[in-house]
Amino acid sequence: MTAASRAALDRAGPWVDRVFRAHATLIYLFLYVPIGLVVLFSFNAGGHTGELRGVSLRWYDYALNDRFAMGALQNSFVVGFWTALIATSLGTLAALALQRVPPRVRAIFDALTYIAIIIPGIVIGIATLIFFVNLFGWVNPWLDYVWTAAGLGAPPVIGKGLHTVVAAHVLFTMAIVMVLVRTRLAGMDRSLTEASFDLFATPLRTFVQVTLPQLRPAIVAGALLAFTFSFDDFVIATFVAGPGQPTLPMYIFSSIRRGITPEINAIASMVLAVTITALVTVGLVYRRQARQAGETAAEPLALGIAEDA
Amino acid sequence: MSERAADVELVDVTKRFGRFVAVERMNVSIARGTFYSLLGPSGCGKTTTLRMIAGFEQPSEGEVLIAGQPVAGVPAYRRNVNTVFQHYALFPHMDVARNVGYGLRQHGVKGEEERRRVDEALALVRLGGLGARRTWELSGGQQQRVALARALVNHPTVLLLDEPLGALDLKLRKEMQLELKALQHQVGITFVYVTHDQEEAITMSDVVVVMRDGRVQQQGSPQELYERPVNRFVAGFLGLSNFLAGRLVEHHPATGGAAVTIGEGMAIHGRVTDPEARPSAGAEVTVAVRPERLWIGRADDAAAERTAGATRVAGRVRQATYLGDQNEYRIETALGELVARRQNSEGGGALPGVGPGDPVLVGWRDEANLVLVA
Numbered sequence: 262m263t264a265a266s267r268a269a270l271d272r273a274g275p276w277v278d279r280v281f282r283a284h285a286t287l288i289y290l291f292l293y294v295p296i297g298l299v300v301l302f303s304f305n306a307g308g309h310t311g312e313l314r315g316v317s318l319r320w321y322d323y324a325l326n327d328r329f330a331m332g333a334l335q336n337s338f339v340v341g342f343w344t345a346l347i348a349t350s351l352g353t354l355a356a357l358a359l360q361r362v363p364p365r366v367r368a369i370f371d372a373l374t375y376i377a378i379i380i381p382g383i384v385i386g387i388a389t390l391i392f393f394v395n396l397f398g399w400v401n402p403w404l405d406y407v408w409t410a411a412g413l414g415a416p417p418v419i420g421k422g423l424h425t426v427v428a429a430h431v432l433f434t435m436a437i438v439m440v441l442v443r444t445r446l447a448g449m450d451r452s453l454t455e456a457s458f459d460l461f462a463t464p465l466r467t468f469v470q471v472t473l474p475q476l477r478p479a480i481v482a483g484a485l486l487a488f489t490f491s492f493d494d495f496v497i498a499t500f501v502a503g504p505g506q507p508t509l510p511m512y513i514f515s516s517i518r519r520g521i522t523p524e525i526n527a528i529a530s531m532v533l534a535v536t537i538t539a540l541v542t543v544g545l546v547y548r549r550q551a552r553q554a555g556e557t558a559a560e561p562l563a564l565g566i567a568e569d570a
Numbered sequence: 571m572s573e574r575a576a577d578v579e580l581v582d583v584t585k586r587f588g589r590f591v592a593v594e595r596m597n598v599s600i601a602r603g604t605f606y607s608l609l610g611p612s613g614c615g616k617t618t619t620l621r622m623i624a625g626f627e628q629p630s631e632g633e634v635l636i637a638g639q640p641v642a643g644v645p646a647y648r649r650n651v652n653t654v655f656q657h658y659a660l661f662p663h664m665d666v667a668r669n670v671g672y673g674l675r676q677h678g679v680k681g682e683e684e685r686r687r688v689d690e691a692l693a694l695v696r697l698g699g700l701g702a703r704r705t706w707e708l709s710g711g712q713q714q715r716v717a718l719a720r721a722l723v724n725h726p727t728v729l730l731l732d733e734p735l736g737a738l739d740l741k742l743r744k745e746m747q748l749e750l751k752a753l754q755h756q757v758g759i760t761f762v763y764v765t766h767d768q769e770e771a772i773t774m775s776d777v778v779v780v781m782r783d784g785r786v787q788q789q790g791s792p793q794e795l796y797e798r799p800v801n802r803f804v805a806g807f808l809g810l811s812n813f814l815a816g817r818l819v820e821h822h823p824a825t826g827g828a829a830v831t832i833g834e835g836m837a838i839h840g841r842v843t844d845p846e847a848r849p850s851a852g853a854e855v856t857v858a859v860r861p862e863r864l865w866i867g868r869a870d871d872a873a874a875e876r877t878a879g880a881t882r883v884a885g886r887v888r889q890a891t892y893l894g895d896q897n898e899y900r901i902e903t904a905l906g907e908l909v910a911r912r913q914n915s916e917g918g919g920a921l922p923g924v925g926p927g928d929p930v931l932v933g934w935r936d937e938a939n940l941v942l943v944a
Contacts, residue, residue, distance in 0.1 A: 452659035455626055458646040459653045460673035460720070467647075470672075474663040 300533065303526035320527040330528055333512035337492050340423055340508055344430040344491035349484040351431070352438025353476065359439075360446050371443070377436035386500030389429040393421060393501060422503035429501045430491040437490070438483030445479035478550040482543040489539045492532070575638070577602045577728050577760040578623055583632035585618050585784075592618040594784040595632070600728075600762060600777075605754050607763045607771040609807070610781035616764045619781075620730050623762060625649045637727050647676075652721035653730040657737065658713045660705040666692070666716050667701030673724040691723035694753070711742045718750075722757060731763045735770065747773050768808045772796065780804050800844040801944040802856050811858040811940075812908050818853045818941075828941045830857055833905045838881050840939025847943040856942040863938035864910035866899060866921065869929040878933025883908075887928050899924075901932055908932055 303321070307314030324330050359367050397419055408416035453475065457467040495510035502511060509532060516525055578600040585593040593615040600606045608616035621627040622634055625646030634641050641649060652673065660669050670688045671679075679687065692698050695715035705713060714734060721729055731750075735743045751774045754761045765771050771778045772792040780787040780795065780803070788800045792808075799805035802813065816832040826841040840857060842849065849855060865878045885903035899910045899921075910932060912921070924930060 450657070450659060452655050452657065453661060455646070456653070456655060456659035456661070457672070458626070459624060459651075460724070461647050461676040462672070463647055463676075466676065471661060 296533070299526050300530045302523060303530040305523045305526070308523070320523040321531075324524045324527045324531070327524065330509075330512060330516075330524070333507050333509045334528075334531075336423060336506055337509040340426050340430065340498075341488040341492040343423075343427045344434055345484045345488040347427065348431045348434040348438050348487040349480055352435040352483060352487075353442050353480055355435070356439045356442035356446060359443060374436045374439050374443075377433050378440065380433070382433075382494065382496035383500075385429060385433055386497040389425070389432065389497070390500040393425050393428075397421075420503060421501060423506055425501040425503065426498050426508065427491075429497045430487075430494060434487035434490050437486050438480075441479040441483045441486070442476055445476055449475050478546045481546050485539045485543045485546075489536050492539075493536060575602050576600060576635070577637055578762065579633075579635040579638075580619070580622075581633045581635070583619075583622065583629045583634060585615070585622060585627060586630045591784050593622070593629075596784075596786055598779060598786070598789070600760060602760055603758050604776045605751065605761045605763065605774055607765060607775040607778045608781060609765055609768060609771040609778050610787075611766055611807070613783075614781040615784040616766075616781050617732060618784075620653075620732055620762060620764050623728065624651055624653050624730055650724075650727045651730060652724055652726040652728075653732065654714075654717045654721050654734045656732045656734065658717040658734075660713060660716055660720070662704075662706060664705070665701065666697070666703045666705060666708070669705060669716055670701070670720045670723055672720060677724075687723055688719075691719040694722065694757075695719045710738055711746065714738065714746065718753070722753075722759070726759065728760045728762055731761060733765055734763075735765075735767075743770075750774060772808065780807060782807075798843045799858065799940065799942070800847075802858070802942050805858040805940065805942060810861050810909060810911075812861065812864070814857040814859065814905055816855050816857050816941075818849050818851055818855050820851055821849055823848060828855075830855060830939070830941055832857060833883075836881070836883075836905075838939055839936045840941045841937075842941045842943060844943055849943045853943070858940040858942055859908075859934055859938050861898070861909045861911040862913070863934050864908060865933045866901070866910045866912070867931050867933075868921065868924065869931050871931060878931060879935035879938070880933075881936075881939075882931060882933040885930055885932050887924060887926050887930055890925055897921075899930070901930060903932060 302313065304316045304318070305313055306317035306319060359370055362370075401416075401418055404419070405416040408414070449472075453471055454467055457471045458464075462470060493510065494508075495514060498508045498511055499514075502508060507515065509528070513525055513528060513532075516522070576599045578598070580596050580598040583593060583596045584591065596615075596619065598619075608619055610616050618627060622629050623636070625641065625644060625648075628642070636649060636651060661672065664672070667685070667688050670691055671684045674680075674684050674687060688701060689698070692701060695718050697712060697715050697719065700708070700712070705716060708716065714737075717734070734750075735746050738746060747770060750761075763771070763774065772795075775792055777789065778792055778795055779789045782803055788795060788804045790798075795804060796808050799808060799811075805811045806813075814832045816830040816838075819829040819831055819837070821828045821842055826843070826845065827839065828842050829837060829839050831837050838857065842855075867873070867878065869884060883903045883905055885901040885908065887899055888902050888907065889898075889900040891898040891900075893911075895914055896911045897914060899912075901908045901910060921930070
């Protein structure tokens with residue numbers, strides 16, 4: 262920038278500021294007004310989505326008594342819970358293992374981890390679907406053969422279901438956990454482990470008493486983010502979910518095709534509440550940790566939200 | 571020192587990292603109950619030495635003995651040695667008392683007994699009653715004390731300290747120096763103290779080892795090191811020195827006495843500080859003279875003949891600096907620039923009316939001449 266143009270910009274300063282501020286306001290309105298409207302209309306006393314007729318919890322009551330909606334909600338919670346549990350365990354172990362390999366190997370695995378995060382959901386959906394179909398096509402005849410040979414009666418048939426959704430969700434949420442735990446491990450003071458050894462703690466006790474507590478915020482955040490992503494996911498679940506076992510986003514999507522009712526608004530608002538609660542908890546965990554360690558730890562959260570979009 | 575049992579011994583210890591030699595053939599014997607300092611510039615191998623004693627590094631060659639026992643292959647958590655880390659390394663997820671009791675708990679000391687010993691240790695470092703505090707709420711000096719208590723509570727054979735005062739401000743550092751020294755006296759545990767601060771090493775230690783590039787340069791009491799540095803590095807690292815290039819005329823190995831010519835054929839007498847050295851006549855040597863050993867007076871001082879010492883040289887003041895307790899003069903002479911310091915004690919102090927550009931006489935006694943061969 263030349264000095265002259267900078268001077269011109271300086272003169273225009275207050276005006277430019279105002280334009281930028283208005284621009285930012287518009288962007289945020291654009292982002293959040295639709296969401297706000299969904300929440301607002303979920304309290305609608307009337308029967309139509311278009312007009313607001315007084316405030317009531319009528320549609321929440323309706324949604325909570327909707328057997329299909331609640332079944333889907335339960336499916337989502339089950340999938341989210343197992344996804345969080347498995348992704349957190351595997352992701353944490355993988356992060357700890359990566360800490361011990363030579364830097365070049367680590368760099369390759371780091372790259373693979375980031376790729377797993379940025380791959381579009383639709384690709385993961387298609388890929389896992391193809392994988393499962395092939396796997397089942399290979400495993401089921403074998404089971405059939407073994408069961409028949411052993412005279413055990415009707416052989417079990419493995420098919421798509423909530424477990425396949427969990428498997429597909431673990432695939433990418435594990436990568437998120439890995440990134441969070443790796444970041445924390447890298448930022449961990451190595452002398453803490455040494456101090457523990459120095460104070461007579463064996464490697465196992467050191468891990469339990471020092472390393473694990475240090476990693477706890479990252480593990481908690483990873484679990485919550487894994488749950489949130491799993492709970493919100495529509496694309497992947499659509500590909501790999503079994504018949505008659507929709508997750509909540511799948512249920513909402515299929516309901517919308519029959520027309521938008523205020524009930525959908527109520528369900529969407531509840532989903533939003535769950536998601537926001539999880540994300541705020543992650544934020545609080547990290548802020549507490551940052552206060553303890555006197556460092557800024559906002560990045561992992563930013564990363565999580567970026568992925569969501 | 572030799573009759574007392576050695577708590578730590580290094581026998582021909584060498585440590586290599588790849589091709590880099592961090593410590594080379596080091597031989598050290600640390601007697602029980604001594605305050606022992608490893609002194610040297612950064613990268614001289616002092617911290618590596620400490621880490622080998624602690625068990626964080628294994629020597630490439632040679633042997634480390636703790637309380638007479640070889641410890642090759644013994645992991646850090648099985649050595650009765652504790653460390654105060656440079657940045658304290660307190661566990662942030664535990665309060666002060668849990669930090670201090672950490673080592674005790676690993677040995678099964680719990681409950682009432684743990685509490686009693688933790689309280690004792692905290693009282694020892696004057697932190698009584700702060701057990702319930704979080705470590706990050708404490709000041710740097712207090713964290714330092716917690717780290718000390720956490721190590722001392724285990725009654726280790728040896729306490730290792732890795733530049734523990736480096737992060738404190740000057741005033742606190744001075745206080746802690748005296749306190750550490752007193753504490754060591756009180757508990758009677760061998761302290762191995764790593765520092766790059768020569769003044770710290772001199773004030774606190776019974777024995778100092780000066781290291782450079784992985785090699786021991788000299789080992790002895792602070793007084794020995796200051797008054798009889800064996801080489802130019804030690805003389806320059808501990809305190810200030812005027813270095814004069816000279817040529818050896820003769821040397822009597824029995825007494826160490828030597829005659830040297832400096833400058834334009836000026837003959838002086840001194841002593842070769844290194845008892846091992848056998849320099850031949852004509853060898854190039856360095857003569858070190860401490861600034862406080864230099865006498866300075868006005869060029870026309872009639873008493874100079876009696877008080878100035880055997881070596882006298884005329885010069886001109888280039889710079890006079892007031893240092894509070896001392897006055898420093900930089901004087902241009904035929905031998906190069908000499909630095910002289912005069913204590914501002916009663917009857918001493920600044921030379922009245924002598925400032926930059928004024929002619930002065932500089933002199934010193936033969937005892938001040940430290941003849942350095944290396």
